[in-house]
Amino acid sequence: xxxxxxxxxxxxxxxxxxxxxxxxxxxxxxxxxxxxxxxxxxxxxxxxxxxxxxxxxxxxxxxxxxxxxxxxxxxxxxxxxxxxxxxxxxxxxxxxxxxxxxxxxxxxxxxxxxxxxxxxxxxxxxxxxxxxxxxxxxxxxxxxxxxxxxxxxxxxxxxxxxxxxxxxxxxxxxxxxxxxxxxxxxxxxxxx
Amino acid sequence: xxxxxxxxxxxxxxxxxxxxxxxxxxxxxxxxxxxxxxxxxxxxxxxxxxxxxxxxxxxxxxxxxxxxxxxxxxxxxxxxxxxxxxxxxxxxxxxxxxxxxxxxxxxxxxxxxxxxxxxxxxxxxxxxxxxxxxxxxxxxxxxxxxxxxxxxxxxxxxxxxxxxxxxxxxxxxxxxxxxxxxxxxxxxxxxxxxxxxxxxxxxxxxxxxxxxxxxxxxxxxxxxxxxxxxxxxxxxxxxxxxxxxxxxxxxxxxxxxxxxxxxxxxxxxxxxxxxxxxxxxxxxxxxxxxxxxxxxxxxxxxxxxxxxxxxxxxxxxxxxxxxxxxxxxxxxxxxxxxxxxxxxxxxxxxxxxxxxxxxxxxxxxxxxxxxxxxxxxxxxxxxxxxxxxxxxxxxxxxxxxxxxxxxxxxxxxxxxxxxxxxxxxxxxxxxxxxxxxxxxxxxxxxxxxxxxxxxxxxxxxxxxxxxxxxxxxxxxxxxxxxxxxx
Numbered sequence: 299x300x301x302x303x304x305x306x307x308x309x310x311x312x313x314x315x316x317x318x319x320x321x322x323x324x325x326x327x328x329x330x331x332x333x334x335x336x337x338x339x340x341x342x343x344x345x346x347x348x349x350x351x352x353x354x355x356x357x358x359x360x361x362x363x364x365x366x367x368x369x370x371x372x373x374x375x376x377x378x379x380x381x382x383x384x385x386x387x388x389x390x391x392x393x394x395x396x397x398x399x400x401x402x403x404x405x406x407x408x409x410x411x412x413x414x415x416x417x418x419x420x421x422x423x424x425x426x427x428x429x430x431x432x433x434x435x436x437x438x439x440x441x442x443x444x445x446x447x448x449x450x451x452x453x454x455x456x457x458x459x460x461x462x463x464x465x466x467x468x469x470x471x472x473x474x475x476x477x478x479x480x481x482x483x484x485x486x487x488x489x490x
Numbered sequence: 491x492x493x494x495x496x497x498x499x500x501x502x503x504x505x506x507x508x509x510x511x512x513x514x515x516x517x518x519x520x521x522x523x524x525x526x527x528x529x530x531x532x533x534x535x536x537x538x539x540x541x542x543x544x545x546x547x548x549x550x551x552x553x554x555x556x557x558x559x560x561x562x563x564x565x566x567x568x569x570x571x572x573x574x575x576x577x578x579x580x581x582x583x584x585x586x587x588x589x590x591x592x593x594x595x596x597x598x599x600x601x602x603x604x605x606x607x608x609x610x611x612x613x614x615x616x617x618x619x620x621x622x623x624x625x626x627x628x629x630x631x632x633x634x635x636x637x638x639x640x641x642x643x644x645x646x647x648x649x650x651x652x653x654x655x656x657x658x659x660x661x662x663x664x665x666x667x668x669x670x671x672x673x674x675x676x677x678x679x680x681x682x683x684x685x686x687x688x689x690x691x692x693x694x695x696x697x698x699x700x701x702x703x704x705x706x707x708x709x710x711x712x713x714x715x716x717x718x719x720x721x722x723x724x725x726x727x728x729x730x731x732x733x734x735x736x737x738x739x740x741x742x743x744x745x746x747x748x749x750x751x752x753x754x755x756x757x758x759x760x761x762x763x764x765x766x767x768x769x770x771x772x773x774x775x776x777x778x779x780x781x782x783x784x785x786x787x788x789x790x791x792x793x794x795x796x797x798x799x800x801x802x803x804x805x806x807x808x809x810x811x812x813x814x815x816x817x818x819x820x821x822x823x824x825x826x827x828x829x830x831x832x833x834x835x836x837x838x839x840x841x842x843x844x845x846x847x848x849x850x851x852x853x854x855x856x857x858x859x860x861x862x863x864x865x866x867x868x869x870x871x872x873x874x875x876x877x878x879x880x881x882x883x884x885x886x887x888x889x890x891x892x893x894x895x896x897x898x899x900x901x902x903x904x905x906x907x908x909x910x911x912x913x914x915x916x917x918x919x920x921x922x923x924x925x926x927x928x929x930x931x932x933x934x935x936x937x938x939x940x941x942x943x944x945x946x947x948x949x950x951x952x953x954x955x956x957x958x959x960x961x962x963x964x965x966x967x968x969x970x971x972x973x974x975x976x
Binding site for chain 2: 467
């Protein structure tokens with residue numbers, strides 16, 4: 299379970315409505331309305347993106363009166379389906395989906411089984427992307443692909459849909475770059 | 491070949507430790523001064539163990555913190571003499587690309603001097619006046635702006651210094667492995683100059699493979715591409731990602747040259763530059779084996795210690811004895827050996843599967859951690875869950891409590907009011923008098939007298955093992971002849 303104890307708060311007097319915060323929010327929790335950024339509290343995971351990019355210093359993180367608790371019990375879904383998604387994605391269920399929140403791939407797979415159709419929805423169900431919001435974006439995309447769920451790339455630069463992996467490298471490239479242990483590293487993961 | 495420590499090196503000859511410079515940041519604890527109340531070097535019984543005297547045969551430094559910067563400038567000018575700048579015309583636009591870590595090496599002054607010299611030489615030789623600075627970062631979004639302000643880089647670059655962030659607009663780069671995304675601001679000029687350093691940093695990830703190219707899939711890249719590098723490939727194969735980006739038609743159309751501070755635990759030993767990164771890669775690799783190889787092996791000799799974080803940056807990359815704390819946390823693995831396979835970031839740094847060679851995630855020789863001063867900005871829960879951790883001061887506790895990248899760290903640590911109290915408790919818990927500080931110092935290991943005495947005895951053993959057994963293997967694995975060793 300991930301406890302979200304903070305919330306992004308916009309100082310409307312300082313906000314100039316540039317929209318930079320909305321463009322970087324991993325859960326699409328921010329919209330610019332009437333030239334001011336507005337945060338939807340139930341979607342805010344209090345990562346660092348909006349506070350970091352705001353050129354006016356208009357966003358701060360404040361404690362929530364009641365922490366928002368997120369998480370999916372992976373045991374509550376079909377375990378064979380979790381394994382199938384993981385196999386398709388070349389992931390191990392115990393791999394980290396999100397290092398910052400200590401959430402595993404199996405939790406993300408469970409979220410998809412329960413209906414998550416986008417990386418944002420996985421984040422809102424599991425609490426991933428509440429930290430660096432970076433590495434978990436890739437893992438979320440791979441879990442969705444492993445489950446056969448197609449998702450649209452959002453407009454703008456919130457997330458670019460690209461996910462080449464070790465398993466996508468064609469044999470001619472493996473042969474071209476012997477010093478990079480491409481096949482050998484696949485064996486490392488196959489053992490797990 | 492065996493190499494003895496300098497005969498003058500005894501415990502009695504050791505001087506007081508001199509910690510490195512700490513830069514104030516919003517990512518550090520908000521103490522009244524922005525700095526720690528006390529440094530480890532101020533504690534009784536703490537000394538500076540000089541690295542050059544432990545390993546006299548490694549290349550000597552031309553600069554360590556506090557020295558005159560003139561040698562850095564001269565070395566930069568000399569390195570640039572052989573660089574072809576014909577692509578750059580008077581009406582070209584050029585981005586000099588820098589990474590945040592260069593500004594953490596010995597206070598950042600040498601890196602700034604190198605960058606300043608690059609700009610002046612390029613202007614002089616090409617007539618180009620539209621030279622801009624891009625400051626890239628890891629995950630600390632506000633850090634580039636802090637760097638620009640702190641080092642007055644906007645003034646240096648006539649108002650054209652700008653952060654380049656991993657969450658900003660990207661530019662697609664087609665590579666042999668598929669589409670990658672660079673940060674658009676990095677590439678928004680006709681040409682780029684790759685101004686970096688050869689500091690070892692995370693050897694467990696780059697394995698000294700394509701080291702000079704790493705920023706192309708990290709600092710200069712969008713978060714998806716960083717994830718591709720760290721999460722979608724294996725512990726050795728991941729280093730193909732930066733290479734294919736560097737070699738892509740898009741990057742090659744803009745690339746002019748690379749220039750690097752050649753860094754060792756001794757300090758900055760020179761400046762390397764060239765239009766082709768591969769020869770520089772090889773030279774930095776040979777330097778790393780000779781210098782970092784030996785200090786890593788010496789750290790592998792440590793069987794019990796309390797490690798203290800007392801510098802700028804996140805613990806994993808904090809410098810002690812001229813090398814990062816990450817090299818102590820994994821000292822028991824020979825990470826220059828390409829047959830060694832710690833799993834990559836995607837599998838997990840802090841809960842390895844049963845077949846992993848590491849017994850626990852963090853080197854078991856680290857019996858306790860004292861966090862006197864550090865910055866947040868990277869996931870590092872493994873430190874808190876692997877060994878007893880003591881935070882120093884309430885400001886540090888508040889910082890950790892609000893750190894979104896280590897969501898539950900406070901559940902695993904305790905706080906002491908002062909550094910003295912924290913170290914006292916840590917020594918009791920760890921049952922050792924061995925203290926080693928990661929305080930930013932190059933050229934010397936800040937440590938307690940018992941540990942210094944022990945390391946003086948063990949240095950010749952570490953040296954011999956590297957020279958006679960390990961380095962020949964590292965060289966052979968990468969296609970070098972052992973005679974090419976420095």
